[in-house]
Amino acid sequence: MKILTSSQTGTVDRYTIENEPIGSIHLMERAATQAYRWITTHYPATSFSIFVGPGNNGGDALAIARMLLEEGRKVGVYLYRSEKLSHDATINLERLKAFPSAKITDLSKQSLLNIKPTGKVAIDGLFGSGLNRPLNERASDIVSYINRNFPQIISIDVPSGLFCEDNSHNHRVAIVKATYTLTFQMPKLAFLFPENREFIGNWIVLPIGLSHQKIKSTSTPWQITTEKEIRSWIRPPHLFAHKGTMGHALLIAGSYGKTGAALMASRACLKSGVGLLTAHVPHSAVAVMQTALPEAMISADRSDIIFTEFPDLSPYNAIGVGPGLGTKTNTQRALKELLKSAQNKKLVIDADGLNILSENREWLNDLPPQTVLTPHPREFERLSGPYENDFQRLNTAIEFAQTYKVVLVLKGAYTAVISPEGKVGFNPTGNPGMATAGSGDVLTGIILALLANGIEPYAAARAGVYVHGLAGDMAALKGQRATIASDIIENLGPAFAKTTEL
Ligand SMILES: NC(=O)C1=CN([C@@H]2O[C@H](COP(=O)(O)OP(=O)(O)OC[C@H]3O[C@@H](n4cnc5c(N)ncnc54)[C@H](O)[C@@H]3O)[C@@H](O)[C@H]2O)[C@@H](O)CC1
Numbered sequence: 001m002k003i004l005t006s007s008q009t010g011t012v013d014r015y016t017i018e019n020e021p022i023g024s025i026h027l028m029e030r031a032a033t034q035a036y037r038w039i040t041t042h043y044p045a046t047s048f049s050i051f052v053g054p055g056n057n058g059g060d061a062l063a064i065a066r067m068l069l070e071e072g073r074k075v076g077v078y079l080y081r082s083e084k085l086s087h088d089a090t091i092n093l094e095r096l097k098a099f100p101s102a103k104i105t106d107l108s109k110q111s112l113l114n115i116k117p118t119g120k121v122a123i124d125g126l127f128g129s130g131l132n133r134p135l136n137e138r139a140s141d142i143v144s145y146i147n148r149n150f151p152q153i154i155s156i157d158v159p160s161g162l163f164c165e166d167n168s169h170n171h172r173v174a175i176v177k178a179t180y181t182l183t184f185q186m187p188k189l190a191f192l193f194p195e196n197r198e199f200i201g202n203w204i205v206l207p208i209g210l211s212h213q214k215i216k217s218t219s220t221p222w223q224i225t226t227e228k229e230i231r232s233w234i235r236p237p238h239l240f241a242h243k244g245t246m247g248h249a250l251l252i253a254g255s256y257g258k259t260g261a262a263l264m265a266s267r268a269c270l271k272s273g274v275g276l277l278t279a280h281v282p283h284s285a286v287a288v289m290q291t292a293l294p295e296a297m298i299s300a301d302r303s304d305i306i307f308t309e310f311p312d313l314s315p316y317n318a319i320g321v322g323p324g325l326g327t328k329t330n331t332q333r334a335l336k337e338l339l340k341s342a343q344n345k346k347l348v349i350d351a352d353g354l355n356i357l358s359e360n361r362e363w364l365n366d367l368p369p370q371t372v373l374t375p376h377p378r379e380f381e382r383l384s385g386p387y388e389n390d391f392q393r394l395n396t397a398i399e400f401a402q403t404y405k406v407v408l409v410l411k412g413a414y415t416a417v418i419s420p421e422g423k424v425g426f427n428p429t430g431n432p433g434m435a436t437a438g439s440g441d442v443l444t445g446i447i448l449a450l451l452a453n454g455i456e457p458y459a460a461a462r463a464g465v466y467v468h469g470l471a472g473d474m475a476a477l478k479g480q481r482a483t484i485a486s487d488i489i490e491n492l493g494p495a496f497a498k499t500t501e502l
């Protein structure tokens, strides 16, 4: 699913109006109807305070108010006319006034202290995607009034006061804190940043029939990964598959006290459809690995406790390195050698592999092209230097992926997978229960398997992140809090089946 900028969405709106063709007032009616239906389904028998701004977002809210009145709901409309109402908002105001029961309060004319709310749920139609500057004092006061007085808030299209993309220069106190955001046709980029979570609440996409053809031909670097895409990248194993066709992976992981990382990444790799897996581990971990995971072949380091050397790389289709390695000098040296020797290999680097890179940033220039890096936010900050907010973080990450020609997996809610060309695939699966020890090792194992299968790195990373999140969601059915990494591994079978086989 594509994500467009607010100005691109405006262009798609206008195209739809001209080419469907449909009058703009009818398009507004369609949008308002969708929101109205959602609201009445989720809030039966509720009264509403409806806040209306001067633009088409306000127009939507006025139409919703009328529909609720028609149904016999109690509704109070609060109009903030900071400037002349838009054409379609004016029409909807007139239509609303035709209802004798319409109670309209003009907020421009009286103190907020005298305003009496109607019911306990607010519908927020002050500003939508047309916001073009931070809110002034009066509008901020109205927003604070809404945030203070209503335990539940439903924002139409966008929480008022939030810019759809960049909020670096916004006043964060002057943004509505929605319980639900009912957004039209496509989510907005700002919804995917953790720092905006408190404003957006849960977002729901309501289709309003904007031109598919125009959306398709509009180019954007951002999209949300869909199951359909995963299916096109990962084919179910074909009838004549054998372990040779599914690829041979090498995982370099573990150090004394961190054999678990090697075990979890290995198990996840095997459960993700690799043909053969060799795990390279410190000598002391060999017995444990062979007992716990007889499916893996083992390559033993000469060191008893850390990674210091690696085997001949020629048999391997893909290499994963990092989980539980530690950052000892000899390990750093071995990683440097590995980067040199793996120039024509598919590579995924995680955890201590990334920590070593951030201590030796000049090595970033030596990474094999399309290497997959999987940092969590702190690891990425160590690699890239500081940033001030999530929008900047995304842009820094895009630049980073382009500069070093890597696939960057920026982990977190809506993990962003970034291609060396700067395309971004946001991931819709997963839950907070996955923020648990070993979860990252599992992801490394999955991506390693897909790389060994021969899937292109950007697709392998997006598919890996998606299936990892889905397995986490399946594990969370038995409780998010109790989810541990091994539960995610146990659910990889059903998760792959759901996305690629059934
Ligand atoms: N364009 C379309 O075809 C559709 C638009 N829809 C709705 O229209 C919205 C976009 O409408 P608009 O482009 O009219 O924009 P908005 O309704 O978001 O607001 C724009 C109005 O507010 C003013 N404004 C912007 N920032 C302000 C600020 N900080 N303080 C005070 N005033 C400010 C603008 O000058 C303009 O008058 C969407 O969010 C959506 O809710 C829907 O009706 C669906 C169809």
Ligand SMILES: [K+]
Pocket: 057, 124, 125, 126, 127, 128, 155, 156, 157, 158, 159, 160
């Ligand atoms: K709004």
